[in-house]
Amino acid sequence: MTSLDPLLENAPRDQLREVQWPKLHQLLRIVFARNRFYTRKWREAGIELDDIRSLSDMRKLPFTHKSELVRAQEEAPPFGTNATFPLQAYSRVHQTSGTTGFPLRVVDTPESWEWWGRCWGYVLRGAGVTARDRVFLPFSFGPFIGFWAAVEGVRQLGAMMIPGGGWDSFQRLHVMRDLGATVICCTPTYALRLAEVARENKFDLRSIPVRALIHAGEPGANVPQTKARIESAWNAKCFDHAGASEVGAHSFECEVQPGGIHVIESEFIAEVIDPQSGKEIQPGETGELVITNLERPGFPVIRYRTGDLVRMNLCPCACGRTFGRFDGGLLGRVDDMVIIRGVNVYPTALENVIRQFPTVDEFQITVKTRQEMQQLEVQIEVHSGGDAEGVRRGVEQAIYQALSLRPTVTVAPPGSLARFEMKARRFQRLDQT
Numbered sequence: 467m468t469s470l471d472p473l474l475e476n477a478p479r480d481q482l483r484e485v486q487w488p489k490l491h492q493l494l495r496i497v498f499a500r501n502r503f504y505t506r507k508w509r510e511a512g513i514e515l516d517d518i519r520s521l522s523d524m525r526k527l528p529f530t531h532k533s534e535l536v537r538a539q540e541e542a543p544p545f546g547t548n549a550t551f552p553l554q555a556y557s558r559v560h561q562t563s564g565t566t567g568f569p570l571r572v573v574d575t576p577e578s579w580e581w582w583g584r585c586w587g588y589v590l591r592g593a594g595v596t597a598r599d600r601v602f603l604p605f606s607f608g609p610f611i612g613f614w615a616a617v618e619g620v621r622q623l624g625a626m627m628i629p630g631g632g633w634d635s636f637q638r639l640h641v642m643r644d645l646g647a648t649v650i651c652c653t654p655t656y657a658l659r660l661a662e663v664a665r666e667n668k669f670d671l672r673s674i675p676v677r678a679l680i681h682a683g684e685p686g687a688n689v690p691q692t693k694a695r696i697e698s699a700w701n702a703k704c705f706d707h708a709g710a711s712e713v714g715a716h717s718f719e720c721e722v723q724p725g726g727i728h729v730i731e732s733e734f735i736a737e738v739i740d741p742q743s744g745k746e747i748q749p750g751e752t753g754e755l756v757i758t759n760l761e762r763p764g765f766p767v768i769r770y771r772t773g774d775l776v777r778m779n780l781c782p783c784a785c786g787r788t789f790g791r792f793d794g795g796l797l798g799r800v801d802d803m804v805i806i807r808g809v810n811v812y813p814t815a816l817e818n819v820i821r822q823f824p825t826v827d828e829f830q831i832t833v834k835t836r837q838e839m840q841q842l843e844v845q846i847e848v849h850s851g852g853d854a855e856g857v858r859r860g861v862e863q864a865i866y867q868a869l870s871l872r873p874t875v876t877v878a879p880p881g882s883l884a885r886f887e888m889k890a891r892r893f894q895r896l897d898q899t
Contacts (some may be wrong), residue, residue: 582611601651704799713757819869827847828885849880
């Protein structure tokens, strides 16, 4: 197990491939014949270990789908056939949020947990975090892996970790001020919720010496208007990060903004494919991210179709890193797009429009099917003192101008829409007659 190597971030791309191949080869040697899920999958596809002799050969391996992993867990509970080692080898268990279906349990060995922390080390260093920082994590710990792994990353970096569970939002603001928090790790939604609570209680956010916010768990930090609102409220820089419980912390934003998010190519192999044909596409084209984690043999994902839409850029970044990056971050999900009256609509595009209006505190988007026709309905909350009707008309017109689609926009009573600490769920589909 190697420690974080900052030099790899700036290495020539040929050298990155030289790092990836030994790791992939070692992973396949461990997994083959020991991991029941992949051994069966590959042998059914007619693949043997000796067939994979280079990075290019990995394209012979079939894709992995989340539904397969879920089914393997249902067939062999509690952790499924993708758990490579005996149960006593594992020291941690987490699970996915279940946003896109049934939750999936994932398990880690002590070694793979160190790997998680190393990946988060890249995330933290990308945001300029050092051992001198005080990192506040304002959430109560549950099965979601993201911020557990952030704690491990902070520990490995040598910074101070300040836990924020067990308090309400107003109490957390006081603790951050009293303990001098300089970095916050949370969802973009919760950063805005904290700012809302501060405004309602006349608490001066600038009394907290925060200079960076690192966001995970949902889109938002890559949505320009959401990012701008967070940075304005906190007077601090906002950094995007992407990962998944079953994959790992795979991408991070550097200080060059907006520049997209860098893939940690020393720890992951990223491919981008056409979602329909499954064929690899060229850098600069938008497609689905397929990813392989290289140092999690106890619960690997190999050629895993994430469902995330990305646009790969392999040009060196102005920050000096040669890791490839996803321009614009995660652009959306393959299964999130809806077609409304012939217009392709992604939730992130709607969020970017709605966040232009500073008096909108929260919103909810609903796509309803009535008599085989899709209807877009948007509820907004306007904070007190705002011209609710004027804002409603403005949001309606802005969505029409951006998407050539006229929605139904209504104003919800203050405080009536759901607030979220973790992953927000503002988008829903309802079928009606």
